[in-house]
Amino acid sequence: MKKASTAKFPLQLGIIKPNSAGIDVGSMNMMVAYPGADGIQQVQEFDAYTDDLHALADHLQQVGVHYVAMEATGSYWLTVYDVLTTRGFEVTVANPTHYKNVDAQKTDVNDSQWLQQLHAHGLLRSSHIAEEQYRELRAYIHQRNIKQSQKSDTLNRIQKVLTEMNIKVQHIISDIEGVTGMMIIERISTGITDPAALLAGVKINQLKASKEDLERSLVGLYKPYQITLLKNHLADYHYYKSKMLEFEKEITDLLTRLVPPHAGSVAKKEKATKVRKNQYHYNIKEYLHKIVGVDLTEIDGLEENTVLTIISVTGLNMKKWPTAGHFTSWLNLAARPKISGGKVIGYQKRITNNTATQAFRMAAQTMFKNKGQLGQLYRRLSATKGSKKAIKAVARRLAVIFYNMVSKQTKYDPKMVVLDEEKIRERKLARLNREVAKLGGKVVFANN
Structure with missing residues (x-):
């Protein structure tokens, strides 16, 4: 007793x-x-x-x-x-x-x-609320995402009208939202129906489809009311796209104000390379580097869009979370065991709408093809415990790296995520010994 x-x-x-x-x-x-x-x-x-x-x-x-x-x-x-x-x-x-x-x-x-x-009595825990400028940044990003979603819905309606007209060009061209696809749709909305006229000036040699297939795909049932619908949908598409650009300019202006004076100014200019669909036209990466002090986009899976989304929620004051463990727990990426009688009887299941958590998880999902250590971790966990647990584990690892880089102002080092191969080997040997012991045997390794 x-x-x-x-x-x-x-x-x-x-x-x-x-x-x-x-x-x-x-x-x-x-x-x-x-x-x-x-x-x-x-x-x-x-x-x-x-x-x-x-x-x-x-x-x-x-x-x-x-x-x-x-x-x-x-x-x-x-x-x-x-x-x-x-x-x-x-x-x-x-x-x-x-x-x-x-x-x-x-x-x-x-x-x-x-x-x-x-x-x-001091029993209430305060929720995390970012500083005013980061709340403003989050509002702009949220509104841009809404316009992006509305633009995607409108593009689906455009393709539905094309399908009703029995036009198959959206199946022939891989990206109907590209320059060639939108050029053809614009011409259809003006009443042009001749396939040769619709393809005039199109660089067919840059497409995978042949000229014959393209011409056949543009032979459809052009009804006046369908062309009217297409014209209106196209106007909505350009409207939402212009609104995305307006919010992008607001985001860039705000990032300009967030750059510390000692970091130097950033020239507001559009990217020289071709911008991928729904990506930012301005060089957000350079702004983020000067604001944060370290380049977070060097972390595997964290692109400039992802980093921008995360800091708009968390801000840069990591002192609100004493350790990386507190940070991952707030993100709902850390396990919360239920302990009774000194034993773990299960784990709490929590649902969160935290935008930063979703960003880390989306970044973790891209690791299945990654050739680095995070990719190895994802594939190993996915094979043994399933993709859901693998995503959460890798997202937690990304969050820990993010926290340490921002709080300690250290550059990204791939050694941060190097797997402890010796510990993995020991766990495999222990598991193998347990299985063999059940059969009454013992594992003996020959010395090389």
Whole structure:
């Protein structure tokens, strides 16, 4: 029998932040709970108009509140957060899934009181919120992605109209969105139906298809209303493409402001090489290198689009996560074991919509053809544990490298991901010995 611990603990939780308030944020009103002068919790309701937000800040300053806690509900918390932080309050935005009120006792008043009590005892964990400029960058990237999705949907509608006209050129040309494909579609939308006229000026020798196949693919049933539909879809396509470019310019302007003065300026110019579909026209890589201080695109799988997406979510202040383990746990890329009786009985399954997590996982998916160490790790894990676990493991490794490079300002070193071949060999031998031991034998290796 083990000896009982003699450590003494208070029966009540101590108050760590006595001057704290809890806010239940709604679309049109807010319930605010805070400690009164007599030590009794007070609850007051405020409207959600802008002048009411400033009145709320004034009131909290008058009653001596410094710490404020609220839950991240939709987008309503954003304006409250901005007003309170600019007024000097230390604001904690808590994830609603991280705390629970008493069952069947959920009201706006109770929620604000519960938030205030938890925050006063120091039991709330703040969600990660990037600095303002990175939130702006994230908004631009999100809107560009929306326009890209709308452009892709419109391109599908264009191909549907071509199919209804029994035109097969979209199956003959590998990329209908390329220069040749769009030139032919533009001519069809103007009413040209003759295959020879549609192919005039087209560099057929650069295509895999023959001239005869191209001409046959353009013999269709050209109906006036279908040409009208095609013309309108094409106008929508160019509109969304122009909007993508507009947001891209906004992103580039913001990146220009994010470049530190000591890093030097970056010339805003378009790429000299041909831009791949949906890629940025400007040299984002150079901006990222000067902003971050190291070239993160040297990491296998992390292209400039991926890095841009990740830093728009995380920012560059890695001190918010004490270690790489904390960073990967926040990304939901680290295993969370369930331990009972000193034994691991399973692992928690969590779902996250974190954009940075999705970016790391997408980068990990590209490793199946990679010839480097990360590619070897992916293929080995995929063969033994399945592709899902392989993607998560490689994504975690990428996140660790990202964290170390940004926090320590070190250049990418392939040795960071070198697999420990000796440990792998030992695990294989141990597994082989266990299998042979079940059969009553023993593995003996001959010395070379």
